[in-house]
Amino acid sequence: MAGFSKTAILSIPLMIIGFLLSRAPFTMTSLPPSLPWADGPMKLITTPQFLTKKTDIFTSGATHMALLHNSILRGYNSIYQQAPHITDQDKADFVGYCLTWYKFVKSHHDDEEETLFTKVEDLLQDKTVFAETHKEHEAFLAGLADFAKYLNGLKTPAEYSGDELLRVMGTFQEPFESHFHSEISTIARLAEHPNAPKEGTPENAAASATFKSWGKATVTKAGTTDVVPFFLLNLDRTVEGGLWANWPPIPAPIKWGLINLAGAWHSGWWKFTSCDAAGQPKELWALRVAELKKGQTEPELKA
Template sequence: MFGQRFLLFIVAQALFAGIAIFLAHSPYLNMSVSPTGSKPWADGPMKLVTTPQYETKKDADKADFIGYSQTWFKFVKSHHDDEEENLFPKVQELLGNEPVWDETHHEHESFLAPLAEFNTYLSNLASPTDLDSAQVIKLLDSFKEPFENHFHSEISTIAALSNHPKAPKENTPEGAAAGLTFKTWGKKTVTKAGVLDVVPFFLLNLDRTAEEGMWANWPPMPAPISWGLTNIAGSWYGKYWKFSSCDSQGKPQELYALRDLKQ
């Protein structure tokens, strides 16, 4: 009996000693201070070794980037085709078949061929790891200026339609019908391009803080539907959206490709 009590006493003393040592010296209790860019850390003066696992992870991102890029192409191409086949003819008919879209047609032609070449390059890659960033930049640069010019120009062209002599007047049945034409087309042109890919792409690149939050509730739809399209439908190609410019709340986020870039 005495032997058991003595043994328990020894165990208790050892336990208390262990706790005392833990409280006095354990790394768990050390205060952590994050390193700053101005002070040296353990990655110098000799550079740390980059593991193959980390380097190959970069190649894994290439497949997602290709998918993201081709979703963007699909969106632009579908939007263009829908304009040419549906929206433009309806507007021309409304305005007496006047050539109000001539300049827009020329703008489309200025970037469609190199845009298609970009998609062809992505589609013909034997493996995602063959993606060459220099070639991607070269292809995008080939239509950057006409593409940017078109989007600014087209907004001005559409806005100018309100001053056209044959345009329906505001607050009239004809004006309401014309407005509904644009509204209905705008809603369908995104969803028809792809609910599981293009719609999430659209919503995850929609900056709801832009222009002092003027577009925070645009496009007009019930919040649960917007949430579902972004987060539920968007989960189908979820890995693509790390490259998007905004988060699921519509707030700008740091670009994925630049997150590890040292300034």
């Protein structure tokens, strides 16, 4: 009997792992995009490093910020494109997906304002470098709050309306897109600031460490089982000739675990992402379902 109990106890972790793996994003079937995808309506950002081939700390910092911003923009676009086509059975998962996008954006904004901007201002001894950026933030925050208010205010997922969600998104789309592009240019231009640290100096090394540590922490602190999978499953590893296929620089087993084990917690949400577990662009789920319904055919996809 004691041997049986020991075996049963040892089998529990294996059962948990098996359960998580059965819900992991890598098990989801995906197809290459053939319908409208997550590259619009908001335009994605070309990274400064790809454009200029520069590698100074501010060009690199702006580039990494652009990659993060593009994940958020693909998230917005994936919501926008799929919002009118959500079936009743998918409404609860879609609301969860949308609220995770909101959580990602809000955490990102707060972390910039409270941490990154202050450190860069101190480094450059200039409190004005992000003056316009602060104004840009204010221009979309009210609409962003309305986005969360609408979704959190639903008594049940059945009340979800794609038309209403799109209406709310339309109230902040223009300033949001403008800011997410403008901020990249603002950071890249800091390389020309008179107080920008010179290559090879301790100040330059410290500034580089600031960008790296902030970038590493900003997503994980927002939520390991929701925001992190959202971020990674909206990262297109094929962009710019595959230059960023291994970004962010996380050891492959850890990245796999963040996507597939942490991601298993809310597995139903990730059917709506723009990319699959391997970082390849995939057809948007709700558009595929809508297209197949036209032919009275059940989706040949596994969610």
